[in-house]
Amino acid sequence: MNIMEVSRTTDAAAAKRSLNGRVAVITGSTSGIGLGIAERLAAEGAAIVLNGFGDPREIEMTRDRIAFENNVPVVYSTADLSQAAAGQELISFAAEAVGEVDILINNAGIQHVAPIEDFPMAKWDAIIAINLSSAFHAVRAALPGMKRRGWGRIVNIASAHGLVASPYKSAYVAAKHGVVGLSKTIALETAQAGITCNVICPGYVWTPLVEKQIEDQARTHSIPRDKVVTDILLKAQPNKRFAQTDEIGALAAFLCSESAASITGASIPVDGGWTAQ
Ligand code: NAD
Numbered sequence: 001m002n003i004m005e006v007s008r009t010t011d012a013a014a015a016k017r018s019l020n021g022r023v024a025v026i027t028g029s030t031s032g033i034g035l036g037i038a039e040r041l042a043a044e045g046a047a048i049v050l051n052g053f054g055d056p057r058e059i060e061m062t063r064d065r066i067a068f069e070n071n072v073p074v075v076y077s078t079a080d081l082s083q084a085a086a087g088q089e090l091i092s093f094a095a096e097a098v099g100e101v102d103i104l105i106n107n108a109g110i111q112h113v114a115p116i117e118d119f120p121m122a123k124w125d126a127i128i129a130i131n132l133s134s135a136f137h138a139v140r141a142a143l144p145g146m147k148r149r150g151w152g153r154i155v156n157i158a159s160a161h162g163l164v165a166s167p168y169k170s171a172y173v174a175a176k177h178g179v180v181g182l183s184k185t186i187a188l189e190t191a192q193a194g195i196t197c198n199v200i201c202p203g204y205v206w207t208p209l210v211e212k213q214i215e216d217q218a219r220t221h222s223i224p225r226d227k228v229v230t231d232i233l234l235k236a237q238p239n240k241r242f243a244q245t246d247e248i249g250a251l252a253a254f255l256c257s258e259s260a261a262s263i264t265g266a267s268i269p270v271d272g273g274w275t276a277q
Contacts, residue, residue, distance in 0.1 A: 017043070017044045018044045018045070018256075018257040018258070019041055019044035019046040019103070019256060019257070020044075020045035020046075021045070022041075022045070022046040022102040022103055022256070023046065023047045023049070023094060023098050023100060023101050023102050023103065024038075024041045024046040024047065024048055024049065024102065024104075024105065024256070025049040025051070025077075025094050025101050025103070025104050025105065025138070025142070026038045026041070026048065026049065026050065026051065026105040026107055027051050027052070027090070027106055027107050027108040027134065027138065028051065028052045028081070028107045028108025028109060029048075029050045029051055029052055029105075029107065030050060030051070030052030030053060030054040030058075030059050030062065031054060031207065031208050032207030032208055033107055033157060033202065033205055033207055033245050033249075034051075034052060034105070034107040034108065034157075035062070036244075036245025036246050036248055036249040037105055037107060037155075037157075037248060037252045037253075038050055038066060038074075038249075039066060039246070039249060040246065040249030040250060040252065040253045041103065041105075041249070041252065041253055041256065042067075042069070042070040042072050043069075043070055043253075044253050045070070045072060046072065046102075046103060046256075047072050047073040047074070047098040047099060048066060048067075048072060048073070048074040048075070048098075049074075049075055049077055049090070049093070049094040049097070049098060049101075050062070050063055050066075050074060050075070050076040050077070051076070051077045051078075051079055051081075051090060051108070052108060059076055060076075063075070073097075073098050075093075075094075075097040075098055077089070077090050077093045079093070081108045081129075081130050081134035081137075081138075082126055082129045082130050082134075084129075084133065084137055085137075086134065086138075087134060087136075087137025087138035087139075087140060087141045088137065088140075088141040090138060090141070091104075091138060091141035091142050092141070095145070100145045100149065101142045101145060101146070102146065102149070102151060102152060102153065103152070103153045103154075103155075104138055104139065104142045104152075104153070104154045104155075105154075105155045105156075105157065105252060106134065106135035106139070106154070106155070106156045106157065106179075107156075107157040108130055108131075109130060109157070109175075109209070110126060110127055110130050110131065110209075111127070111169070111172050111209055111212070111213060111216075112171065112172070112216070113168045113169055113213060113216045113217060113220055114220065115167075115168055116170050119170055119171065127171035127172055127175050128171060128174070128175050128178075131171075131172065131175035131176065131179070132174075132175040132178040132179055132182070135156055135179055135182060136182060139154060139182075139186055139197075143186075143190070143195070146190075146193070146194075146195050147190070147193050147195070150193065150194040151194045151195070152190070152194065152195035152196075153195070153196055153255065153256040153260075154183075154186060154190075154196070154197040154198070155197075155198055155199075155200060155252050155255050155256065156179050156183045156197070156198070156199045156200075157179075157199075157200050157202070158176040158177075158179040158183075158199045158200070158201050159172070159176045159201055159203075160201050160202065160203045160236075160269060160271040160274045160275050161173045161176045161177075162176035162177055162179055162180040162199060162201050162267065163177075163180065163201055163267065163269065163275045164274070164275055166236070168220065176201075179199060180199050180201075180267050183197050183198065183199045183265065183267070184265045187264040187265030188265065190264075191264060191265075195264075196260065196264035197264055197265065198255050198260075198263055198264060198265070198268065199266070199267040200248060200251055200255075200270060201267050201268060201269045201270065201271065201275070202243055202248055202269075202270045202271060203236075203237045203243060203269070203271025203272050203274045204233050204234060204237055204243065204271075205242060205243045205244065205245060205247075205248060205270075206242040206243070206245070207245060210242070213228075213233070214228045214229065214233065217232050236274050236277070237271060237272045237273070237274050238273035238274065238276075239272030239273055240272070241272060243270055243271075243272070247270065248270060251268065251270060255268075
């Protein structure tokens with residue numbers, strides 16, 4: 001194969017990418033599920049806006065790697081989604097840096113595990129702000145542009161805890177159920193505008209957030225870490241396996257594709273059968 005043929009093959013492969021030319025904002029994408037989604041959307045050709053906290057040097061290396069591997073623009077926003085103004089900040093930053101937002105993935109989230117009577121009030125406020133209100137603020141800022149262009153994809157990352165509850169996770173369960181309800185409303189309001197809004201409800205996915213939960217639960221129940229994994233975390237998950245971040249990324253990419261144009265208002269469990277029980 002000569003250089004011209006290689007270049008034509010590469011161009012043909014790039015043209016096949018389902019999200020070529022789209023701009024995707026993924027909140028909380030410096031680690032875990034958000035990063036897995038960002039990598040997958042970049043592989044499908046979307047320009048990427050990363051967001052979240054972490055070591056600035058590591059974030060810059062991640063930004064550079066995703067851009068290089070996928071030949072797409074990748075930028076990073078430091079917006080702190082615990083603040084109501086951050087939704088608009090993020091969407092405006094994206095428009096200026098890479099273009100108007102076509103795809104919004106609301107993924108940023110935190111967790112705290114404690115009985116209700118001991119649940120710190122500040123943790124309740126932070127979880128509701130980051131896990132629920134930030135999705136509202138970002139969608140509110142992104143929708144006018146999506147409506148103007150007649151195309152948009154919103155994917156909200158809730159949890160199996162958006163569909164069922166567990167003890168000691170009052171704020172998280174409340175916020176995630178809220179995300180499911182908010183997403184249905186968004187779907188109805190945008191149903192004729194070329195925009196879809198869906199929810200992914202993962203069971204346990206192997207990420208730093210889960211790693212931290214193992215420590216919290218071990219402390220709350222005074223049991224060793226391996227017991228937390230077998231007796232608590234994966235107790236409700238019939239397939240007894242942590243999902244991987246790239247599996248969530250693949251579903252998000254599908255929901256953002258043209259093939260998913262009629263899927264809206266859906267909450268899709270990726271939970272190894274947890275919520276089938
Ligand atoms: P993670 O801790 O690995 O990642 C969370 C991301 O959110 C990070 O990038 C972090 O910097 C960012 N973030 C936190 N606070 C923020 C703020 N104020 N502003 C901006 N960004 C902020 O967690 P994860 O496991 O990848 O979880 C991602 C999402 O998936 C969360 O909404 C979580 O509730 C949900 N989820 C996770 C699991 C799981 O098993 N890991 C299961 C179900 C749902």
